[in-house]
Amino acid sequence: MRLIMLGAPGAGKGTHALLLSKEYNIPQISTGDILRSHIKNETDLGKEAKNYMDKGLLVPDELVVEIVKSRIQEDDCKEGFILDGFPRTIPQAQALDKALEELGIGLDNVVNIDVSDEVIIKRMAGRRVCPKCGASYHVEHKKPIKDDICDECESELILREDDKEETVRKRLQVYEEQTKPLIDYYEKRGILLTIEGTGSVEEIGKKIKDALEVSK
Numbered sequence: 001m002r003l004i005m006l007g008a009p010g011a012g013k014g015t016h017a018l019l020l021s022k023e024y025n026i027p028q029i030s031t032g033d034i035l036r037s038h039i040k041n042e043t044d045l046g047k048e049a050k051n052y053m054d055k056g057l058l059v060p061d062e063l064v065v066e067i068v069k070s071r072i073q074e075d076d077c078k079e080g081f082i083l084d085g086f087p088r089t090i091p092q093a094q095a096l097d098k099a100l101e102e103l104g105i106g107l108d109n110v111v112n113i114d115v116s117d118e119v120i121i122k123r124m125a126g127r128r129v130c131p132k133c134g135a136s137y138h139v140e141h142k143k144p145i146k147d148d149i150c151d152e153c154e155s156e157l158i159l160r161e162d163d164k165e166e167t168v169r170k171r172l173q174v175y176e177e178q179t180k181p182l183i184d185y186y187e188k189r190g191i192l193l194t195i196e197g198t199g200s201v202e203e204i205g206k207k208i209k210d211a212l213e214v215s216k
């Protein structure tokens with residue numbers, strides 16, 4: 001099964017990509033992770049990517065696609081893979097299509113986890129992390145025993161800059177402009193599954209699985 005996960009930041013696509021990866025025994029591929037591992041292992045692609053990053057530039061789409069292309073040819077991707085966080089733009093999706101065509105493979109489904117901006121903002125604003133040990137909490141769903149105090153090390157919990165409403169709104173706006181057009185792009189191809197992303201992780205996970213089974 002070859003899948004792409006789509007969804008706004010905070011919609012839960014990473015969580016569900018991981019669950020699906022376990023369920024179907026196929027790797028979850030995050031471009032950030034593979035890019036970092038190429039750089040760490042000093043591969044040719046990694047060195048090239050690092051050149052751009054050292055100059056403060058974005059790694060060009062062609063290079064990211066090359067890295068994805070090399071990753072999905074590895075043995076563990078024979079039965080499929082889940083792309084998480086890529087593609088993010090129409091040009092990336094087109095470059096990915098071209099790469100898959102060259103490999104003679106196609107995508108089975110694109111799972112779009114749909115959550116309203118207001119729900120995402122509320123969800124993120126409730127997150128708290130421990131600056132000392134990294135433990136994470138949520139003011140509604142995973143409360144610490146003592147308000148704002150870490151259960152593990154008793155440090156005072158913080159709201160990360162990334163989770164603040166203003167930052168989240170900016171990221172949602174970038175998503176709206178750059179990534180949302182992909183929903184149309186894959187819808188037209190008839191491979192988009194839109195799942196309403198409200199409810200518990202288990203409930204959403206079940207909806208995704210059911211939709212994937214039906215579309216087989």
Ligand SMILES: [Zn+2]
Nearest residue numbers: 130133150153
């Ligand atoms: Zn702590």
